[in-house]
Amino acid sequence: MKERLQEAITLIESVSKKKPIIVISHYDTDGITSAAIFSRAMQRWNKKFSLQIVKGLEEPFIKSLPDNHLLIFLDLASGSLDYLKEKNTEVVIFDHHEIIQQIPSNVLMVNPLLENHEMLSGAGICYLFAKTLSEYNKDLAHLAVIGMVGDTLEKNLGKVYDEILKDADTTIKKGLLLYPSSRPLDRALEYSSNPFIPGVTGSYKGASEILRDAKIPRIEGRYKALYELTEEEMSNLITAIMLRGVDEKALHTLIGNLYLIKLFNKQEDAREFSALINACSRMDFPHISLGFCLGNRRCREEAEKIYHEYKQHLIAALKYVSESEKISGKDYTIINARNNIKDTIIGTVASIISRSPTYNEGTIIVALAYNENKIKVSARMVGREGRNVRDVLHKAVVEIGGEVGGHPNAAGCLIAKEQEDKFIESLKSILEPRLSASSS
Numbered sequence: 437m438k439e440r441l442q443e444a445i446t447l448i449e450s451v452s453k454k455k456p457i458i459v460i461s462h463y464d465t466d467g468i469t470s471a472a473i474f475s476r477a478m479q480r481w482n483k484k485f486s487l488q489i490v491k492g493l494e495e496p497f498i499k500s501l502p503d504n505h506l507l508i509f510l511d512l513a514s515g516s517l518d519y520l521k522e523k524n525t526e527v528v529i530f531d532h533h534e535i536i537q538q539i540p541s542n543v544l545m546v547n548p549l550l551e552n553h554e555m556l557s558g559a560g561i562c563y564l565f566a567k568t569l570s571e572y573n574k575d576l577a578h579l580a581v582i583g584m585v586g587d588t589l590e591k592n593l594g595k596v597y598d599e600i601l602k603d604a605d606t607t608i609k610k611g612l613l614l615y616p617s618s619r620p621l622d623r624a625l626e627y628s629s630n631p632f633i634p635g636v637t638g639s640y641k642g643a644s645e646i647l648r649d650a651k652i653p654r655i656e657g658r659y660k661a662l663y664e665l666t667e668e669e670m671s672n673l674i675t676a677i678m679l680r681g682v683d684e685k686a687l688h689t690l691i692g693n694l695y696l697i698k699l700f701n702k703q704e705d706a707r708e709f710s711a712l713i714n715a716c717s718r719m720d721f722p723h724i725s726l727g728f729c730l731g732n733r734r735c736r737e738e739a740e741k742i743y744h745e746y747k748q749h750l751i752a753a754l755k756y757v758s759e760s761e762k763i764s765g766k767d768y769t770i771i772n773a774r775n776n777i778k779d780t781i782i783g784t785v786a787s788i789i790s791r792s793p794t795y796n797e798g799t800i801i802v803a804l805a806y807n808e809n810k811i812k813v814s815a816r817m818v819g820r821e822g823r824n825v826r827d828v829l830h831k832a833v834v835e836i837g838g839e840v841g842g843h844p845n846a847a848g849c850l851i852a853k854e855q856e857d858k859f860i861e862s863l864k865s866i867l868e869p870r871l872s873a874s875s876s
């Protein structure tokens with residue numbers, strides 16, 4: 437990795453004398469923190485560049501990029517090598533995604549998968565790049581920690597991350613991974629969607645009650661934050677959550693390390709920042725979260741407003757789902773939210789309810805929301821065992837048209853609004869167990 441990073445620095449140094457630089461990064465938390473680290477490092481290195489944040493790399497977009505520029509990709513592009521081969525210019529990629537095509541000669545790839553290196557997120561790679569450039573960039577390490585939890589890499593950390601965590605002066609505390617761990621617990625519980633706690637998620641009253649049950653007192657008018665709990669309080673809280681129907685096994689997967697980092701001179705939960713950055717992107721304000729990462733106070737205010745709004749959207753959506761009429765059968769539930777839930781959060785809503793104890797393992801959840809003249813469809817499987825939801829969607833859109841993307845346990849598609857009834861009917865017939873064995 438060291439040699440590759442050095443090569444990248446040499447290449448950027450020489451090509452930047454002849455060509456302008458375009459940097460392109462991904463819109464999720466890891467991509468935004470990658471962009472923040474990279475931008476600051478380039479600025480300190482006196483390199484000018486323009487930056488774009490994108491949701492993905494489609495062929496037309498890559499085609500539209502100019503040839504006489506140095507193209508630098510962060511946290512993406514490992515899967516787009518065949519398109520990049522066509523570009524008549526130098527390309528540098530800092531990424532950790534799978535490399536499925538031959539690396540063309542105009543591309544310099546920095547990717548831990550290439551050399552059996554410890555897995556790093558995009559922000560982790562960008563941080564190593566920045567630190568190789570100058571030790572002064574060590575003050576960007578906290579952003580690499582946010583990227584790490586954004587991409588949920590924390591279950592398997594190696595030596596490089598040990599050092600990054602040290603550079604960021606991170607405090608690590610074991611406990612329940614309920615965020616924000618650095619804010620009063622009543623709010624953290626009210627907004628908790630993972631775990632989804634029946635009677636508590638979305639209800640301030642329920643949150644106060646569970647804290648009373650767990651014997652967690654108010655001190656000077658406010659509840660303790662998760663990271664301030666004693667061991668006994670932590671275990672009381674875990675028991676109280678289990679008593680509300682959250683499965684013990686599911687809860688145990690939510691016990692792990694809390695990462696507390698400093699940003700704006702305060703100790704804060706890295707997961708909370710990751711969620712905030714993600715919320716800004718989902719609400720279409722990636723530049724605000726980028727400014728936030730770079731320490732801009734006005735962006736911080738804006739980002740917090742957007743994040744708050746995003747959480748309210750989510751809570752309102754969950755409330756809508758719990759009260760609305762659903763189409764249910766054996767092992768499936770279809771939620772047609774129409775205009776009642778924003779299309780940008782319908783996937784998150786489907787994910788949250790697929791983790792709620794209301795549904796049995798193997799249940800398929802399909803949620804629909806309008807997006808102008810289209811309908812955004814998100815399908816999730818509850819638990820690990822069950823039908824392949826991507827295949828289910830594929831079958832359902834065969835006749836009406838629509839492109840399906842995703843994985844066997846989480847997939848989505850866009851369909852035309854006129855096809856609403858037809859889609860639901862065809863979905864039902866695929867999900868219903870056959871009433872008779874006869875086929876024509």
Ligand SMILES: [Mn+2]
Nearest residue numbers: 466511558587
């Ligand atoms: Mn990533």
